Amino acid sequence: MRVSDPAVLERLRAIAGAANVLTSPEDTLPYGFDGTAALKGPQPVVVLPGSTEEVAAVVRLAAAEGIPVVTRGSGTGLSGGSVPSEGCLVLCLVRMDKVLAVDPANLTLRAQAGAITAAIDAAAQAHGLFYPPDPGSMKISTIGGNVAENSGGLRGLKYGVTRDYVMGLEVVLPDGSVARLGNACVKDVAGYSLKDLFIGSEGTLGVVTEVLLKLLPKPAARRTMLATYGSMEAAADTVSDIIAARIIPCTLEFLDRVTLGCVEDYAKIGLPRDCEALLLMETDGHPAAVEDEARRMTEIARARGAREVRVAADEAEAARLATARRSAFSALARVRPTTILEDVTVPRDKLAAMVGHIARAAASRGLKVGTFGHMGDGNLHPTFLTDERDADEMARVHDALEEIVAHTLALGGTITGEHGVGLAKKAWLRRQMGDASHDLMRSVKRALDPRGLLNPGKIFD
Numbered sequence: 001m002r003v004s005d006p007a008v009l010e011r012l013r014a015i016a017g018a019a020n021v022l023t024s025p026e027d028t029l030p031y032g033f034d035g036t037a038a039l040k041g042p043q044p045v046v047v048l049p050g051s052t053e054e055v056a057a058v059v060r061l062a063a064a065e066g067i068p069v070v071t072r073g074s075g076t077g078l079s080g081g082s083v084p085s086e087g088c089l090v091l092c093l094v095r096m097d098k099v100l101a102v103d104p105a106n107l108t109l110r111a112q113a114g115a116i117t118a119a120i121d122a123a124a125q126a127h128g129l130f131y132p133p134d135p136g137s138m139k140i141s142t143i144g145g146n147v148a149e150n151s152g153g154l155r156g157l158k159y160g161v162t163r164d165y166v167m168g169l170e171v172v173l174p175d176g177s178v179a180r181l182g183n184a185c186v187k188d189v190a191g192y193s194l195k196d197l198f199i200g201s202e203g204t205l206g207v208v209t210e211v212l213l214k215l216l217p218k219p220a221a222r223r224t225m226l227a228t229y230g231s232m233e234a235a236a237d238t239v240s241d242i243i244a245a246r247i248i249p250c251t252l253e254f255l256d257r258v259t260l261g262c263v264e265d266y267a268k269i270g271l272p273r274d275c276e277a278l279l280l281m282e283t284d285g286h287p288a289a290v291e292d293e294a295r296r297m298t299e300i301a302r303a304r305g306a307r308e309v310r311v312a313a314d315e316a317e318a319a320r321l322a323t324a325r326r327s328a329f330s331a332l333a334r335v336r337p338t339t340i341l342e343d344v345t346v347p348r349d350k351l352a353a354m355v356g357h358i359a360r361a362a363a364s365r366g367l368k369v370g371t372f373g374h375m376g377d378g379n380l381h382p383t384f385l386t387d388e389r390d391a392d393e394m395a396r397v398h399d400a401l402e403e404i405v406a407h408t409l410a411l412g413g414t415i416t417g418e419h420g421v422g423l424a425k426k427a428w429l430r431r432q433m434g435d436a437s438h439d440l441m442r443s444v445k446r447a448l449d450p451r452g453l454l455n456p457g458k459i460f461d
């Protein structure tokens with residue numbers, strides 16, 4: 001049966017409640033796309049379940065009727081992962097948004113998959129703890145979406161990504177059965193680490209309904225610094241020297257000149273517009289160590305020719321300096337109607353060369369690009385400022401992206417450091433992985449979801 005069949009809709013309403021099954025075009029329109037520019041799907045039927053039991057019942061019904069299921073959190077994804085496919089049912093988990101428990105003795109937090117990332121960190125902070133992964137979208141993204149994309153954030157250099165904090169998952173499998181994977185034990189080597197299979201699986205293997213997360217004690221002190229440079233190479237050399245000095249700061253983020261100008265237009269922080277690179281640096285930990293590291297990082301930045309190094313005097317100034325980086329995407333997005341943001345990643349020592357390559361790939365095609373990102377992780381966000389209504393310009397953007405991807409792979413990099421493959425990058429995945437690894441991934445998908453009902457068309461054709 002089709003998802004729009006009245007008998008199917010009746011059963012969905014019986015499971016989730018009539019108010020939580022959306023079918024009218026005006027209600028379902030916002031579920032037809034995510035944060036990825038120029039990607040739209042057909043209008044789906046949307047179900048907003050309120051519990052794991054309801055998710056399982058919906059998936060069982062979909063499996064029995066052969067209806068594809070596209071799981072969705074807040075739809076902030078940047079690779080088209082939650083864009084609906086033909087004839088699908090969108091299972092949107094935002095009603096399942098509870099932080100269920102914080103356990104300070106075991107340093108864990110249990111939450112439903114629709115909980116907002118920032119709410120998870122806030123719940124941890126209330127106990128003097130913190131949840132380190134901080135994607136730029138954390139005020140809106142769900143923890144289920146973070147797990148499905150293995151999201152990273154500004155603190156990734158020191159603290160890692162979502163995978164490093166997932167201790168357990170509750171997952172509804174493609175046949176509607178419920179699996180509980182992992183536990184609160186710090187050590188557990190019983191069998192395959194199945195939870196890891198679901199982290200980063202982009203909704204193609206199962207629906208995450210609950211998470212058990214590891215927390216850390218909140219660092220007692222933090223120092224934020226902002227340095228500006230006459231060249232991207234000087235900023236990159238600063239990063240290399242900091243790491244070589246055995247300092248692992250929590251944040252080493254950069255903006256290029258174009259991004260810097262857009263941020264200044266938008267946030268009016270008082271940044272100099274005539275510099276080629278800006279580096280946001282942050283160190284946290286024991287107060288004495290933080291003071292020492294901040295002093296040494298400032299010295300290194302100056303030795304590498306930083307024109308200016310500002311050290312935040314207090315939390316308020318730190319937040320203001322961090323705004324320069326946190327507002328980069330919004331600032332760029334104001335410039336043209338369409339913003340195409342990529343997340344290619346290269347080994348850290350290749351980042352400066354890659355930024356130069358991106359600028360040339362854009363300039364030679366008459367395109368405007370701003371690049372910012374996680375310098376300490378080698379993770380770049382080249383952001384093309386364009387207009388999807390201009391077919392010729394879009395063709396040039398895609399051509400530039402092809403060149404950027406080819407160069408990234410030649411440098412030993414990856415097509416995606418944090419946004420996932422989804423629809424946007426699947427054409428490049430085999431090129432990066434090679435036939436054997438790509439086929440192995442497909443066989444995992446076939447083993448778990450033999451009928452291909454979960455998020456069809458994502459990651460693979």
Ligand SMILES: Cc1cc2nc3c(=O)[nH]c(=O)nc-3n(C[C@H](O)[C@H](O)[C@H](O)COP(=O)(O)OP(=O)(O)OC[C@H]3O[C@@H](n4cnc5c(N)ncnc54)[C@H](O)[C@@H]3O)c2cc1C
Binds near residue numbers: 073137
């Ligand atoms: C302004 C902005 C800044 C961003 N900054 C960052 C950043 O710093 N780092 C980063 O990594 N990403 C970033 N992103 C991308 C995006 O926010 C993340 O990928 C985020 O994890 C998506 O969460 P979501 O709830 O919006 O998921 P959605 O976009 O709804 O879904 C994303 C994918 O996860 C799957 N999915 C969602 N929920 C579940 C679930 N419960 N079970 C199984 N599969 C599920 C979907 O099917 C889809 O494939 C940013 C996006 C924006 C718009």
